[in-house]
Amino acid sequence: MTLQPVLPVWIMLPLVVAVVGFLVWQLITVRRRSAGLEPGFRRDWLLRGLLVLLVVGAALRPGIPGGSAQAATADMNVFFVVDTTSSIAAEDYGDSRPRLEGARADIMAIAEELAGARFSLITFDTNTAVRMPLTTDTSALDTLVTVLEPQVAAYSKGSSVTVAAKVLDERLRAARETHPERPRIVFYLGDGEQTSGKAPAPMRMDAGLITGGAVLGYGTAEGGRMKENTGPGPDEDAGYIPDRSGGAGRDALSLIDEDQLRTIADDLGVPYVHRSAGDAAAPMLQDADPGSLQRGEGDSSLEGRTELYWILAAGAFALVLREAVLVLRQLRELRPLSHAGPASPRSGRDRQPAQGASK
Structure with a gap:
């Protein structure tokens, strides 16, 4: 397999190291904080990490030898x-x-x-x-x-x-x-x-x-x-x-x-x-x-190459769609709260029993 990055190697290498480093740190942090949370929370962050890796992989433009090109x-x-x-x-x-x-x-x-x-x-x-x-x-x-x-x-x-x-x-x-x-x-x-x-x-x-x-x-x-x-x-x-x-x-x-x-x-x-x-x-x-x-x-002739970046890009696109669905679902759950408004102190007192009601 060969790589043809979309950016020069001297730019891509530190960028990949920084992204992967941040991703590892974020996953460790989430793992520590999610001990008492539902399993889906940890799974969501793992998929987000996979999304980042797919984008980085597509930017590296992997390919395999195949076909021919004039030398x-x-x-x-x-x-x-x-x-x-x-x-x-x-x-x-x-x-x-x-x-x-x-x-x-x-x-x-x-x-x-x-x-x-x-x-x-x-x-x-x-x-x-x-x-x-x-x-x-x-x-x-x-x-x-x-x-x-x-x-x-x-x-x-x-x-x-x-x-x-x-x-x-x-x-x-x-x-x-x-x-x-x-x-x-x-x-x-x-x-x-x-x-x-x-x-x-x-x-x-x-x-x-x-x-x-x-x-x-x-x-x-x-x-x-x-x-x-x-x-x-x-x-x-x-x-x-x-x-x-x-x-x-x-x-x-x-x-x-x-x-x-x-x-x-x-x-x-x-x-x-x-x-x-x-x-x-x-x-x-x-x-x-x-x-x-x-x-x-x-x-x-020289050996040509078959591009594989589109496979990684397609996987990243599918995960982006999943994230979009999750965001829309969360927005829909929050929408009723935006219309309710804060409860007034007076309404709370109105629900208290009257002092002479039990007499």
């Missing part, structure tokens, strides 16, 4: 930086499909090719958001990518194509400090369209911070119309974003800016690759970094 990719950190501005909805990808559809397909294709790697998802529009920290859970990545949508048009105030530089730099540095031996791969997915009204700041990173990756461009020189994202709820009737530059009655067009994308690629030290519908992921990955991504003859 060249099993121990690297991969960062996806995805443009979610309104222009990513432009319908000039493949058969008049949104560009975001191509970005989604490429992210999952890369994740499949780099099986066993750790993935992080960062999106940017007016602001930058870390949608998912580094994890090997590709099912979580799949879910997040599937529900990824362009920014709500009403909130769009112009954006820079390099606004994610600071957050990306912080995440890369943290990854290098935690696991300096792991390659750090960056895939920037966007169309290069700058709408903030200012020239984009450089997206340069320190030498050695990025060890591979690519800037992936989506869109055409002819451009495409953008469906307006109106927010939560069905958008079948949503119209296209209008042209506010003087073209009354016309829909706005978004055009890819490949020069800008090449500049970003130069800043990051990775190649630029234009992506079209049907393009395979494998050739692009070789262009991204032949030195660290290309699989050699001796890199056939």
Whole structure:
């Protein structure tokens, strides 16, 4: 069995020791105080202790060897930086499909090719958001990518194509400090369209911070119309974003800016690759970094692992439900007392027999 803690070992180890120590002390205290109490009281505290242990065990992410992963990719950190501005909805990808559809397909294709790697998802529009920290859970990545949508048009105030530089730099540095031996791969997915009204700041990173990756461009020189994202709820009737530059009655067009994308690629030290519908992921990955991504003859496979944390998490969830039922039951028992109010001294005297009643 192997462990892959959700936090670095130097954080998890003292945390586990502290939690287990507190739990042992609490159980000893309860045992001393519960000598005259009903057996259920001691049982409840034992189950609460088990709940804590299950949560700690799930955080350690146990697993057993199983399956296989490519040796060249099993121990690297991969960062996806995805443009979610309104222009990513432009319908000039493949058969008049949104560009975001191509970005989604490429992210999952890369994740499949780099099986066993750790993935992080960062999106940017007016602001930058870390949608998912580094994890090997590709099912979580799949879910997040599937529900990824362009920014709500009403909130769009112009954006820079390099606004994610600071957050990306912080995440890369943290990854290098935690696991300096792991390659750090960056895939920037966007169309290069700058709408903030200012020239984009450089997206340069320190030498050695990025060890591979690519800037992936989506869109055409002819451009495409953008469906307006109106927010939560069905958008079948949503119209296209209008042209506010003087073209009354016309829909706005978004055009890819490949020069800008090449500049970003130069800043990051990775190649630029234009992506079209049907393009395979494998050739692009070789262009991204032949030195660290290309699989050699001796890199056939590594043992993968089957995650077991979900079993512990399911047990903890069942115990949490039990605790919730107990709390609700106690609240229900206390409810009548909250309406009764304290007994008045006068009511007590009224129940005393009158002095002359026995005469």
